[in-house]
Amino acid sequence: MKxxxxxxxxxxxxxxxxxxxxxxxxxxxxTGTKFGCGIAQCGACTVHVDGLPARSCxxxxxDVDGSEITTxxxxxxxxxxxxxxxxxxxxxxxxxxxxxxxxxMSAAALLDSIPSPTDEEIDAVMSxxxxxxxxxxxIRAAIKTAAAKMEG
Amino acid sequence: xxxxxxxxxxxxxxxxxxxxxxxxxxxxTYKKPYANPLEDELYAGESTLNPxxxxxxxxxxxxxxxxxxxxxxxxxxxxxxxxxxxxxWETVQFKHGPAASAYYxxxxxxxxxxxxxxxxxxxxETMRSGMKKLGKILAVQMTxxxxxxxxxxxKMRMAGCSAREALKTAAADRWNVDASSLETENGKVIxxxxxxxxxxxxxxxxxxxxxxxxxxxxxxxxxxxxxxxMPRLDxxxxxxxxxxxxxxxxxxxxxxxxxxxxxxxxxxxxxxxxSEAEKMPGVIKIVxxxxxxxxxxxxxxxxxxxxxxxxxxxxxxxxxxxxxxMWDVLEKGLSLDPLNTLRDDGDVVKASADAxxxxxxxxxxxxxxxxxxEPMNATALVTNNxxxxxxxxxxxxxxxxxxxxALGLDTEQVKCHTTFLGGGFGRRVEYDAAVLAAKLAKExxxxxxxxxxxxxxxTAHDFYRPIALGRFNAFFDNAKNLRAFDAKxxxxxxxxxxxxxxxxxxxxxxxxxxxxxxxxxxxxxNYRVYGYNAEVGVPVGFWRSVGNSFGGFFHESFLDEIANHxxxxxxxxxxxxxxxxPVARNxxxxxxxxxxxxxxxxxxxxxxxxxxxxxxxxxxxxxKVSQVKGKISIDKVWCVADPGLVxxxxxxxxxxxxxxxYGLTSAIMGEITFEDGExxxxxxxxxxxxxMHQCPEMEFATLSNKTHIGGAGEPxxxxxVPALANAIFNLTGERYRELPLNKHIDFV
Ligand code: FES
Ligand code: FES
Numbered sequence: 001m002k003x004x005x006x007x008x009x010x011x012x013x014x015x016x017x018x019x020x021x022x023x024x025x026x027x028x029x030x031t032g033t034k035f036g037c038g039i040a041q042c043g044a045c046t047v048h049v050d051g052l053p054a055r056s057c058x059x060x061x062x063d064v065d066g067s068e069i070t071t072x073x074x075x076x077x078x079x080x081x082x083x084x085x086x087x088x089x090x091x092x093x094x095x096x097x098x099x100x101x102x103x104x105m106s107a108a109a110l111l112d113s114i115p116s117p118t119d120e121e122i123d124a125v126m127s128x129x130x131x132x133x134x135x136x137x138x139i140r141a142a143i144k145t146a147a148a149k150m151e152g
Numbered sequence: 153x154x155x156x157x158x159x160x161x162x163x164x165x166x167x168x169x170x171x172x173x174x175x176x177x178x179x180x181t182y183k184k185p186y187a188n189p190l191e192d193e194l195y196a197g198e199s200t201l202n203p204x205x206x207x208x209x210x211x212x213x214x215x216x217x218x219x220x221x222x223x224x225x226x227x228x229x230x231x232x233x234x235x236x237x238x239x240x241w242e243t244v245q246f247k248h249g250p251a252a253s254a255y256y257x258x259x260x261x262x263x264x265x266x267x268x269x270x271x272x273x274x275x276x277e278t279m280r281s282g283m284k285k286l287g288k289i290l291a292v293q294m295t296x297x298x299x300x301x302x303x304x305x306x307k308m309r310m311a312g313c314s315a316r317e318a319l320k321t322a323a324a325d326r327w328n329v330d331a332s333s334l335e336t337e338n339g340k341v342i343x344x345x346x347x348x349x350x351x352x353x354x355x356x357x358x359x360x361x362x363x364x365x366x367x368x369x370x371x372x373x374x375x376x377x378x379x380x381x382m383p384r385l386d387x388x389x390x391x392x393x394x395x396x397x398x399x400x401x402x403x404x405x406x407x408x409x410x411x412x413x414x415x416x417x418x419x420x421x422x423x424x425x426x427s428e429a430e431k432m433p434g435v436i437k438i439v440x441x442x443x444x445x446x447x448x449x450x451x452x453x454x455x456x457x458x459x460x461x462x463x464x465x466x467x468x469x470x471x472x473x474x475x476x477x478m479w480d481v482l483e484k485g486l487s488l489d490p491l492n493t494l495r496d497d498g499d500v501v502k503a504s505a506d507a508x509x510x511x512x513x514x515x516x517x518x519x520x521x522x523x524x525x526e527p528m529n530a531t532a533l534v535t536n537n538x539x540x541x542x543x544x545x546x547x548x549x550x551x552x553x554x555x556x557x558a559l560g561l562d563t564e565q566v567k568c569h570t571t572f573l574g575g576g577f578g579r580r581v582e583y584d585a586a587v588l589a590a591k592l593a594k595e596x597x598x599x600x601x602x603x604x605x606x607x608x609x610x611t612a613h614d615f616y617r618p619i620a621l622g623r624f625n626a627f628f629d630n631a632k633n634l635r636a637f638d639a640k641x642x643x644x645x646x647x648x649x650x651x652x653x654x655x656x657x658x659x660x661x662x663x664x665x666x667x668x669x670x671x672x673x674x675x676x677x678n679y680r681v682y683g684y685n686a687e688v689g690v691p692v693g694f695w696r697s698v699g700n701s702f703g704g705f706f707h708e709s710f711l712d713e714i715a716n717h718x719x720x721x722x723x724x725x726x727x728x729x730x731x732x733x734p735v736a737r738n739x740x741x742x743x744x745x746x747x748x749x750x751x752x753x754x755x756x757x758x759x760x761x762x763x764x765x766x767x768x769x770x771x772x773x774x775x776k777v778s779q780v781k782g783k784i785s786i787d788k789v790w791c792v793a794d795p796g797l798v799x800x801x802x803x804x805x806x807x808x809x810x811x812x813x814y815g816l817t818s819a820i821m822g823e824i825t826f827e828d829g830e831x832x833x834x835x836x837x838x839x840x841x842x843x844m845h846q847c848p849e850m851e852f853a854t855l856s857n858k859t860h861i862g863g864a865g866e867p868x869x870x871x872x873v874p875a876l877a878n879a880i881f882n883l884t885g886e887r888y889r890e891l892p893l894n895k896h897i898d899f900v
Contacts, residue, residue, distance in 0.1 A: 041836035
């Protein structure tokens with residue numbers, strides 16, 4: 001099997017039912033993508049598959065063989081943050097931080113399809129991502145800042 | 153740590169903390185400083201000036217020995233050291249550091265003194281300082297009870313100050329000048345006489361041996377970092393997926409594992425059949441753990457699958473089968489002798505007998521899971537010489553001790569590395585994950601094993617916020633003046649349960665049972681609050697704000713009922729009851745002001761008010777709700793807090809926000825129920841939390857009239873629950889006395 005992850009090609013053999021999440025985390029070491037529930041309820045495991053957001057815990061690897069995957073590590077790095085990550089820092093969004101990879105990947109996908117979303121559009125997309133630390137007000141503010149940065 | 157346990161065996165309980173029984177730990181023990189644990193770990197070219205400051209060629213690293221579970225504590229503590237040490241914020245590096253007695257938490261013990269926060273009397277103060285000494289003697293490194301900032305405030309600044317003075321002394325020796333003539337700035341010692349400077353890194357080795365004079369801490373007017381919003385040091389890592397949580401630990405040759413234990417908690421395992429699991433791909437070993445089974449595999453998902461394929465025959469739990477049976481225990485608890493009688497002013501019995509008018513109400517709250525975003529996990533490596541544990545824990549020494557016990561090792565042979573915590577909320581003071589990982593790793597010596605629970609296992613094996621029942625009575629004269637207030641609370645004591653598990657078996661009154669009720673800044677002529685310990689047997693623990701999480705709901709809802717019965721404004725009534733507590737009054741007045749309490753602007757909405765003083769912070773909240781297509785929408789929350797000094801305003805606000813959302817989640821939908829001895833909820837589809845579209849707008853104000861510094865992590869939670877219930881009453885006329893509220897009414 002083959003995946004292109006953040007531009008890098010990986011070849012490996014696992015059973016076709018293994019969720020993408022565990023290929024990323026355990027087989028290939030991309031631990032930025034988190035496990036929260038395993039049943040597509042929390043969004044912690046969100047990545048982009050061929051540019052579209054997906055819950056990697058509920059995406060069988062056999063169904064995405066050959067795809068291009070973007071994980072949080074591929075969005076930006078500590079030395080070179082993506083604009084959306086800059087917005088997250090500006091608003092000091094993260095608390096424990098565990099949900100934030102998934103939040104940022106969902107928000108990035110939202111901004112890809114709707115460059116300046118309304119509150120309702122933000123709610124509709126982001127309500128799939130749980131945050132037990134309650135960072136929602138700052139996530140909302142950071143998405144708006146990111147939208148402005150990316151437009152400008 | 154072995155010693156701590158021996159001491160704690162002979163302990164009793166004051167307030168909510170264990171106190172050593174004997175007086176044998178005298179002044180000598182107290183004065184003797186703990187060894188600097190960094191000295192054992194230095195690499196070539198590194199110097200340590202005290203347990204909190206490490207200097208190497210990269211620069212200054214500040215040890216921030218408290219669990220980072222979202223509250224930004226490591227940045228807050230680093231700012232305190234940097235304040236005195238004169239290093240530029242952008243250059244500061246930080247790490248949690250080793251588990252060690254040098255990092256004991258004083259404030260956690262002082263907070264357990266059974267005096268109310270507003271009591272500054274000589275006796276209360278003496279007790280507080282006595283308890284702080286005890287914290288040092290027991291030397292427990294623990295994060296919890298909203299105490300880390302309070303504990304660190306002097307200690308961390310002193311660490312920075314003494315390191316700075318040592319560096320000046322070293323520079324003075326080199327230059328042959330008087331240390332007091334030198335200055336420090338941006339990681340350098342400067343000689344103002346000739347403009348010469350020395351980088352801290354150049355003189356760190358000499359400074360480690362320097363014996364500087366003691367100088368006082370800087371005045372508040374000189375602060376550059378404390379009191380300002382500093383960018384969190386962990387933020388970049390947390391937005392790039394590079395922060396390492398326990399679940400992210402990766403070690404050479406590491407194996408992966410998962411465990412299922414008896415969901416009938418504390419019940420035995422009669423038998424199990426792992427014949428299917430054994431054949432599954434990637435399975436390396438099946439381990440009988442006594443009350444559960446672990447599977448070691450080569451991938452977490454394969455371990456999940458295999459452990460789920462095991463057939464179990466579980467023994468029964470030692471508590472009632474059903475939820476109704478548990479409520480029975482609480483009702484019967486009310487006829488026991490009270491465990492706490494922490495408020496008994498005037499004569500409630502007489503006043504109630506004479507009163508012509510009265511109201512009564514019964515309140516109930518369910519069990520709650522902590523539901524940290526990161527499921528419980530730990531990694532362990534067992535070798536011939538000992539063991540290492542990697543985990544996100546609020547109490548690393550406790551994890552070391554119990555892992556050692558499970559492995560038959562001395563505590564000194566086990567070393568715990570604390571990672572970031574994907575949520576804590578009180579759940580991660582427990583050591584269960586560390587022990588499970590250690591037991592599994594023992595089966596494959598030399599290979600690290602990362603044990604991860606499924607979400608289902610995490611929900612089924614929490615140490616829950618206990619169920620609680622409150623019976624309230626209020627009595628009035630003919631003019632509807634409040635003459636007496638009587639509260640009886642029945643609940644299993646989380647303090648007894650958790651402290652017992654942690655190796656500090658305790659007895660005596662447990663203030664947590666009636667917190668948020670007996671210790672509030674109000675005066676009522678005849679005022680009685682009794683707590684009853686009704687042991688159900690379901691494991692319970694510390695859940696964000698502990699007893700205040702239900703005490704606040706009961707107390708503030710019932711005060712709202714009293715105001716309604718009297719036909720007076722609930723805020724105005726609070727202000728009258730708070731006549732003797734100006735700090736509280738200011739908080740309440742400010743909340744009324746910013747929420748436009750009582751103004752026409754809020755017509756058509758329901759407005760609810762509540763105030764709870766907890767963890768040393770006064771917190772008033774107003775919640776505004778409306779009805780949208782028959783469902784309740786929480787539109788806005790105004791929150792005013794007085795924690796005394798706010799060390800980092802932006803972070804303080806984040807903590808209040810977080811506490812409110814955690815509280816509102818519990819109010820709307822939080823509930824763990826038992827059937828056949830097992831929790832009925834499993835994953836997020838049955839135990840959900842507030843989501844973005846349900847999250848209200850929030851507005852904050854902070855006051856600083858208080859003298860002692862208060863906590864931030866928990867005080868936002870208690871008032872949010874009753875403020876919501878009171879708002880719904882205001883809108884609909886329905887008074888809901890049992891949580892969660894979605895039992896009674898729908899939310900958007
Ligand atoms: S882990 Fe995939 S949605 Fe929760
Ligand atoms: S920041 Fe902790 S769960 Fe979202």
